[in-house]
Amino acid sequence: MIAVVAVALLSVLNSADLQTKGLKALDQQDYGKAEQIFTQLAGNDPKDYSATFNLALAETGLKNDDKAIQYFKHTLDLKPGLLPAELNLAMLYLRNRRGAEAIPLLKSVIKADPEKPKPRQYLAEALAAAGRWEDAEQELHWVVQRDPKNAAAQLELGQSLMHQGKLSEAEPLYRQAAALNPAFKSYLLELAVAMTGANNQEAAIPLLSEFPNDPGAREKLGQIYLAGNQAAKAVPEFEAAVQISPTPANRLALATAYLRNRQQDKAAPILKDALASSPDDYDLQMAVGRIYRDQRNSTEAADHFFAAAKLKPDSAEAWSELAGSCVLAQMYPQALGALEKLHELNAEKPGHFFLRAIVLDKLRQPKPALANYQRFLELSTGQNPDQEFQARQRAKILQHEVNGR
Numbered sequence: 001m002i003a004v005v006a007v008a009l010l011s012v013l014n015s016a017d018l019q020t021k022g023l024k025a026l027d028q029q030d031y032g033k034a035e036q037i038f039t040q041l042a043g044n045d046p047k048d049y050s051a052t053f054n055l056a057l058a059e060t061g062l063k064n065d066d067k068a069i070q071y072f073k074h075t076l077d078l079k080p081g082l083l084p085a086e087l088n089l090a091m092l093y094l095r096n097r098r099g100a101e102a103i104p105l106l107k108s109v110i111k112a113d114p115e116k117p118k119p120r121q122y123l124a125e126a127l128a129a130a131g132r133w134e135d136a137e138q139e140l141h142w143v144v145q146r147d148p149k150n151a152a153a154q155l156e157l158g159q160s161l162m163h164q165g166k167l168s169e170a171e172p173l174y175r176q177a178a179a180l181n182p183a184f185k186s187y188l189l190e191l192a193v194a195m196t197g198a199n200n201q202e203a204a205i206p207l208l209s210e211f212p213n214d215p216g217a218r219e220k221l222g223q224i225y226l227a228g229n230q231a232a233k234a235v236p237e238f239e240a241a242v243q244i245s246p247t248p249a250n251r252l253a254l255a256t257a258y259l260r261n262r263q264q265d266k267a268a269p270i271l272k273d274a275l276a277s278s279p280d281d282y283d284l285q286m287a288v289g290r291i292y293r294d295q296r297n298s299t300e301a302a303d304h305f306f307a308a309a310k311l312k313p314d315s316a317e318a319w320s321e322l323a324g325s326c327v328l329a330q331m332y333p334q335a336l337g338a339l340e341k342l343h344e345l346n347a348e349k350p351g352h353f354f355l356r357a358i359v360l361d362k363l364r365q366p367k368p369a370l371a372n373y374q375r376f377l378e379l380s381t382g383q384n385p386d387q388e389f390q391a392r393q394r395a396k397i398l399q400h401e402v403n404g405r
């Protein structure tokens with residue numbers, strides 16, 4: 001009997017020694033050693049929730065999140081309501097973009113201690129991850145009222161308002177966050193993008209102008225000015241964007257601005273260099289084609305759309321753009337060829353029948369032209385009122401010609 005007691009006591013002492021070493025390893029962030037120790041302890045006593053909890057901490061430190069999640073869940077099976085396990089599990093869910101699963105855990109933590117701001121901030125993050133922006137806003141209002149110098153909470157409250165479309169209410173919070181933590185100033189850019197998406201360019205412009213060294217901000221400003229037919233203002237923005245970050249997209253945008261500002265001499269070398277370096281780039285050929293299309297240079301546009309179509313023969317988009325450009329350039333046989341390709345691809349839309357009708361009409365083929373005008377009218381049904389009006393007028397005239405023959 002004495003021997004049995006001695007062996008049992010020795011086992012307890014060994015476990016206590018291992019526990020001490022394991023906790024020391026966690027404290028020193030030696031997570032590999034901690035994992036080994038707590039794996040042994042959890043194996044020795046499967047009901048030891050503290051060993052399982054500490055093993056989960058070790059796996060968290062090792063970024064073995066799947067294992068850590070399972071061990072925290074097992075800890076809660078052994079010890080329901082253990083607040084540190086609930087909080088750590090919730091944080092892992094947040095880290096792994098599983099915000100909805102974190103919500104009930106964080107609510108449990110808050111219920112136990114409702115006056116702590118941090119769990120409420122985590123809850124707001126989880127609610128935001130689940131798309132519940134109004135609920136997140138409520139939690140964050142509570143946090144910033146009690147902790148007004150919490151820059152992250154100010155920013156997150158601004159973001160929750162932004163996602164609800166409350167952009168004017170959001171801006172002061174973004175600025176307050178930036179005042180508390182200058183590293184957060186760059187987040188004003190996401191608010192500016194949201195403003196442009198809401199067609200509030202006037203509010204976005206001053207925000208974007210605060211970032212003269214950010215190529216994305218300069219590019220966005222250039223896009224706003226181009227969309228507003230202010231090419232002269234767009235040019236310096238895209239020039240700055242190219243100087244900071246000479247990406248192909250920025251260079252093409254600059255070329256577009258030059259062309260719209262009637263600076264063809266400056267646009268030409270950019271387009272030439274881009275095509276010379278990547279002549280087999282389908283997207284580039286399409287982009288250059290659209291630039292010329294928007295400049296009403298239909299012949300040049302057609303050349304690039306044809307090059308794109310050769311690179312990607314199954315691209316309905318390329319053949320469609322080619323057909324439209326050829327019609328405008330009065331290249332009627334080429335237009336018919338592009339429209340035939342669309343037919344072969346089973347990619348015809350109402351507008352393609354309208355284009356075919358125009359071409360056949362121009363080529364003085366009244367019967368097939370009439371058939372295509374009529375087919376267009378059958379399919380369009382109010383979607384293209386201007387073209388439908390034109391088609392009806394031409395169809396009446398052609399009907400008389402066909403009947404008179």
